[in-house]
Amino acid sequence: MQEAAIEVQGLGVHFRRNRRGRRSFKDMFAGASRRSRPGEFWALRDVSFTVQPGESIGVVGRNGQGKSTLLRLVAGVLLPDEGSVAVNGGVAPLIELTGGFVGDLTVRENVRLTAGLHGMSKAEVASRYDDMIAFAELEEFQETPYKHLSNGMKVRLAFSVVSQLNEPILLVDEVLAVGDKAFRDKCYQRIDELLAEGRTLFFVSHNERDLRRFCKRGLYLNKGSLVLDAGINEVLDRYNADSGTR
Incomplete structure (x- = not known):
């Protein structure tokens, strides 16, 4: 069986509300409780999914629901407080x-x-x-x-x-929202070429057109939890329904 490109199991991470940054190194070294302390909140909790090589995944959800945090965990920029993230292959962030x-x-x-x-x-x-x-x-x-x-x-x-x-793995976060139309078109063409080569795409975006164009599967995050893991059209329909946009 082919090894997964990304494997996430029971993922959880929390932050402080009352100051910038994560828990202190002293807190982590001392084995601080995984329960939220005053002023802390879980940005992601108990999130699990697997991405196979060559899959194109779109991550959707309102602002502040954990999408970019998830992307940074996959990129290795952040470390989880609970669970694990395994990335098999290098990433182009x-x-x-x-x-x-x-x-x-x-x-x-x-x-x-x-x-x-x-x-x-x-x-x-x-x-x-x-x-x-x-x-x-x-x-x-x-x-x-x-x-x-x-x-x-x-x-x-x-x-x-x-x-x-x-x-082999592309991590994309709203990058296609910048630049003029001519440059965006070049970016679209370049990503199409990379996907045609069999690259894996993990794409966080609010742009429904881009999500439907590049992604076949979607992950819908709400309040740090994975609400739905399904085809991109089903995920976007559910997200739009919940958001009252349709």
Whole structure:
């Protein structure tokens, strides 16, 4: 039997309301109780699902229901308080795209640095560099410091670099909501190409059109719980009904 791309079992994570950040290291080291303490809430609780290689999953729910937290747990940015997340294969994180770029470095230097940090070898960076710059439409800005780029240019550059990674799992969080129409169309085409190669897609979005276009299966989160795991059309219909949008 083929190994799952993502396997989540009994997942739970909680945060503090009264200050920024998670529980302190002292609390975790001391084995603090898993019950919510005053000022804490469970962002996710008892969430379980499995994603097979090549599946395209859309995660839906209102703001504050745990979608982005789930994505960060899968990405390994957060650690769970309960349960487990197993990711079998590298991830290409199309989330918080402009994070990790260095303002004083040039576009050229940032491409080499960011691609390298994501595991791309020097030879791979060299062979794909021109394509990344062309996709981002930054041929004339290669020696420009990153901090002098417009926000649109920064997003184009980041998407171009991350979407060139060879990782089998794509983690996407509303990235397609940014940029002008022409660039969004390029992003759509690029994701279509990656899915045609058999990549696994884990996609958090409020855009129903994008969800129906890219995803076959959906996960509906509400108040940190997994309400429904089914075909994307069934999940969106249930979500819309619960939200009173239909």
